[in-house]
Amino acid sequence: MSTRVLIVDDHRLFRSGVRAELGDSIEVVGEAEDVESAIKKIAELQPDVVLLDVHMPGGGGQEVLRRVLGSGSQVRFLALSVSDAAEDVIGVIRGGARGYVTKTISGNELTDAIRRVADGDAVFSPRLAGFVLDAFASSEAPSIDPELDSLTQREREVLRLIARGYAYKEIAKELFISVKTVETHVSSVLRKLQLSNRHELSRWATARRLV
Amino acid sequence: MAPPPAAEAAFPRLTRPREGQLVAGVAQGTAQQLKLDPVVIRLAFVLLTAVQGLGVVVYAALWLFTPRRPHEGPPPVRDWSQAVAFGAIGLALMAFGWLTGTASGGIGTWPIAVIGIGALILWQQADPASRKRWTSGAVKGVRQNRIRGLFGAGLVVVGALGFLAQEGELAQAGPGLLFTAVVVGGLVVIAAPWLAGLWKELQLERRERIRQEERAEVAAHVHDSVLHTLTLIQRNAHDQREVQRLARAQERELRNWLYQPKQDADATLAAAVRRVAAEEEDAHGVPIEIVCVGDCELDARLSAMLQAARQAMVNAAKYSEASVVSVYAEVEPEEVTIFVRDRGKGFDLDGVPEDRMGIRGSILGRMERHGGTARVRTGPGEGTEVMLTMKMETS
Numbered sequence: 001m002s003t004r005v006l007i008v009d010d011h012r013l014f015r016s017g018v019r020a021e022l023g024d025s026i027e028v029v030g031e032a033e034d035v036e037s038a039i040k041k042i043a044e045l046q047p048d049v050v051l052l053d054v055h056m057p058g059g060g061g062q063e064v065l066r067r068v069l070g071s072g073s074q075v076r077f078l079a080l081s082v083s084d085a086a087e088d089v090i091g092v093i094r095g096g097a098r099g100y101v102t103k104t105i106s107g108n109e110l111t112d113a114i115r116r117v118a119d120g121d122a123v124f125s126p127r128l129a130g131f132v133l134d135a136f137a138s139s140e141a142p143s144i145d146p147e148l149d150s151l152t153q154r155e156r157e158v159l160r161l162i163a164r165g166y167a168y169k170e171i172a173k174e175l176f177i178s179v180k181t182v183e184t185h186v187s188s189v190l191r192k193l194q195l196s197n198r199h200e201l202s203r204w205a206t207a208r209r210l211v
Numbered sequence: 212m213a214p215p216p217a218a219e220a221a222f223p224r225l226t227r228p229r230e231g232q233l234v235a236g237v238a239q240g241t242a243q244q245l246k247l248d249p250v251v252i253r254l255a256f257v258l259l260t261a262v263q264g265l266g267v268v269v270y271a272a273l274w275l276f277t278p279r280r281p282h283e284g285p286p287p288v289r290d291w292s293q294a295v296a297f298g299a300i301g302l303a304l305m306a307f308g309w310l311t312g313t314a315s316g317g318i319g320t321w322p323i324a325v326i327g328i329g330a331l332i333l334w335q336q337a338d339p340a341s342r343k344r345w346t347s348g349a350v351k352g353v354r355q356n357r358i359r360g361l362f363g364a365g366l367v368v369v370g371a372l373g374f375l376a377q378e379g380e381l382a383q384a385g386p387g388l389l390f391t392a393v394v395v396g397g398l399v400v401i402a403a404p405w406l407a408g409l410w411k412e413l414q415l416e417r418r419e420r421i422r423q424e425e426r427a428e429v430a431a432h433v434h435d436s437v438l439h440t441l442t443l444i445q446r447n448a449h450d451q452r453e454v455q456r457l458a459r460a461q462e463r464e465l466r467n468w469l470y471q472p473k474q475d476a477d478a479t480l481a482a483a484v485r486r487v488a489a490e491e492e493d494a495h496g497v498p499i500e501i502v503c504v505g506d507c508e509l510d511a512r513l514s515a516m517l518q519a520a521r522q523a524m525v526n527a528a529k530y531s532e533a534s535v536v537s538v539y540a541e542v543e544p545e546e547v548t549i550f551v552r553d554r555g556k557g558f559d560l561d562g563v564p565e566d567r568m569g570i571r572g573s574i575l576g577r578m579e580r581h582g583g584t585a586r587v588r589t590g591p592g593e594g595t596e597v598m599l600t601m602k603m604e605t606s
Contacts, residue, residue, distance in 0.1 A: 084466075104498075126537065130502035133541070137505060163502045164550045164596075165537025 002027040003118045006045060008038040008064065009053040009080070014103070018051065018080075021107030026114055038064050042075055048118045052097065054081035054088050065095035078117045080105075086131050093193050099123025116168075121183040122190035129162035132193060151189065158185045225273075226280035233294040237273045240280070253297050261304035271327040325373060329366030332359060436464055456496040463489055480513055480547065481506040484540045487521045495528035498535045505542030507603075513547060515581040516601045522573035523551035523597035531555025531595060545603055552596040557589045574599075 004027050007015050015031045022028065029045050032038040035058035042050060042064075050068075052061040061079055068075060079097040081088060089100050098117045101110065102125055113123040124132070136151050151159070154175075161171045168186075172179045225244050227236035238256060242249035260266030440461040447453045481503040488499040509517070520538070527536045533555030540549045563570060570587060574597060578585040583601035 126500060126502045126539070130504050130539070133504045137543075160539075160541070163504065163541075164539040165500065165535075165552050165554075 003049060003114055004029045004045070004047045005049050005051060005114060006030050006032065006038075006041055006047040007051045008032045008041075008056070008061075009051070010034060010056045011053075014053075018110070021110065022114070023107070023111040026111055035059050035063050035067075039067055042068055042073065047075065049114050050075055050077050051114070052077050052079050052092070054079055054083060054092055061092050061097070062095045065092065065097060069096040076117050076120070078113060078123060084127050086135075089128050089131055090135070090193075093128070093190070096194065098190065100128045101125045102127070116183070120187075122186045124159070124162050124186055124189075126163045126165055129159040132189060133159050133163065136192075151192070155185050155189050158182055159189060162186075225277045227274070227277050228280045231290070233289060233297070234270075235274045236279070237270055237277065240277060241273065254300070257297055257301040257304065260301050266301075268327055271330075275330075326367050326370030329363045329368075329370060332363030332366065432468065436468075437461060452496045455498075456493065459498055460489075460493055463492075478509065479506045480509050480517070480542060481540065483509055483514075483517055484520065484538065484549070487517060488524060488538055491521060491524045491528055495525070497528040497533070499524060499528070499538055500535060501538045501540070503540045507542045507547070510604075512581045512583070512601055512604070515577055516547065516549060516583055516599055519574045519577045519583075519585060519599055520549045520551055520597075522570075522577075523599075526570070526597075527551060527553040527555065527595060531557070533594065547601045547603065549599045550596060551599075552594065554594040557591050557593045557595050559591055560587060560589055 002025050005022070006029060007018055008031070009015050009018075010033050012033070015033075019028050019031075029047055030041050032041045034056055038050070038052075038056075050064075052064060054061045056064075061077075061081075065077060069077075077092075077097040077099075079089075079092040079100045080103055081092075081100070082103045084102060093100060098120075099113060099122055101113055101123060105113070105125075116123050132151075133156065157175060158171055161174060166174065168179050168182045171182045175182075225240055227240045228243065229236060231239045231249065233239075233253070238252040239249050241247075242252045245252070256266040256270055258266065259269060440457055444454050444457050447457065484503060485501055488501050492499045507513075520540075524536060524538065527533060531553040533553035535553070537552045538550070539552075541547070560570075574587070575585045578599055578601070581601070583599060585600075586598045587595065588598070589595040
């Protein structure tokens with residue numbers, strides 16, 4: 001069964017570019033160009049995965065996430081952006097997106113990422129992995145929930161390999177674990193990222209406006 | 212505001228110098244203007260103060276209307292002993308006048324002088340230049356500013372009350388004050404909407420101007436960099452590699468401009484890694500993706516490590532035939548690691564001739580010389596990863 005995808009981006013050229021690049025296993029069911037039309041199309045088409053641009057007129061991807069997920073929808077989001085600013089990355093992930101990739105990603109990798117998100121796993125770009133390591137490394141403040149506020153040794157290893165440019169398959173080989181286990185670790189990090197209450201995280205992202 | 216540049220202009224304007232000022236530099240300035248000894252002028256002010264308190268008023272007026280002379284360098288130290296001496300002379304004169312009854316001691320003008328000083332403080336407050344001087348210090352400056360303003364206003368009120376008391380009008384001032392209050396209140400009610408409109412308009416205009424300036428700056432930047440690159444891309448459209456290189460370089464430059472805080476390119480490890488990677492990316496036309504976690508100051512050993520990392524990037528970009536090179540730098544409390552990885556064709560490490568300096572000399576040797584370690588993991592068809600580790604110096 002092919003994965004049904006909705007592309008939300010305010011650049012028409014980019015939408016058609018992504019459409020052309022995606023493999024046969026992906027079926028693009030529609031496109032939207034702003035927050036309002038995205039919300040309407042999501043309700044109407046019920047896609048498996050929404051490819052969501054972070055920067056859009058009318059509140060951007062975060063607004064779409066807030067309104068769609070706020071209404072109890074189970075649609076999965078993969079954020080796609082030209083911006084690598086920590087603020088944006090952490091913002092959409094905490095907003096509920098299941099992954100974050102940059103627009104320079106190749107067609108094959110994007111196809112992989114969409115499949116992964118459709119299966120309920122998480123997708124981290126190397127830079128996002130770097131951000132997470134950085135954010136969870138600065139742990140001077142006492143954590144409220146130790147389980148949520150810190151990474152396990154294994155999760156750290158997985159993130160480090162992602163940051164080094166390893167694909168999931170390569171990580172699995174490197175750590176002598178299965179790809180499924182790698183996916184579990186990444187999903188667990190995603191959960192921590194979304195649920196952790198450490199106020200540091202948002203503050204850290206705002207303070208660090210790096211590329 | 213600035214005095215005429217030529218000091219020998221026909222009528223040089225009276226200005227208040229910073230050098231040799233006791234209070235505000237009025238006497239010093241006047242003395243220089245009249246080519247007299249400042250002591251003479253100061254004595255004159257003191258004397259005038261003792262008689263009818265006129266000196267203070269004149270001094271305040273001159274203070275208000277003469278601009279400060281621009282001064283370079285650190286402010287000179289005030290000669291407080293002189294100021295105390297003149298103050299003492301003034302007080303003695305006043306006491307003498309008051310005791311002997313020859314002069315009223317200028318008591319009558321004191322309230323006016325107090326009002327003058329209060330007004331002076333308030334005026335100074337409103338002057339943007341001096342406000343900047345006061346607030347430039349710190350946040351504390353803002354509060355000080357407010358205190359200064361309140362102090363000035365207080366002085367004016369006290370002075371006015373003193374004046375009324377002096378004239379014996381304070382008792383009758385009640386109805387008059389009420390009348391004044393009503394009139395002023397009425398005027399405020401009438402003028403308020405108009406003033407508010409004016410204020411809003413002013414704010415709008417200011418905001419518009421700031422926006423226009425920003426636009427101009429953005430336009431200039433886009434013109435110099437982005438448009439220029441786009442032209443280059445059009446002219447090099449046949450050369451795919453060059454087009455990609457141009458686009459990457461421009462993207463990086465634009466990102467830096469948009470998001471990166473201004474920083475010294477060589478002060479920290481992360482910044483230096485980015486700079487080195489950017490240079491090699493430009494030189495070889497292969498995209499280099501950088502992820503940095505943590506950061507620290509760059510020292511001699513880390514600089515050596517950076518050189519090794521640069522060599523690894525060069526090798527990957529030149530020989531691996533990979534489409535992208537990944538660089539990961541992590542600073543931990545006890546060690547710094549840098550990984551340079553490509554998914555290119557790799558090579559047989561044992562087959563590298565002894566005399567090839569690239570890997571042995573520039574990477575392995577350099578790291579060892581500086582107390583670090585380097586590992587190279589590669590194989591034909593498996594890509595290459597260079598891992599550099601440097602223990603932090605525990606001082």
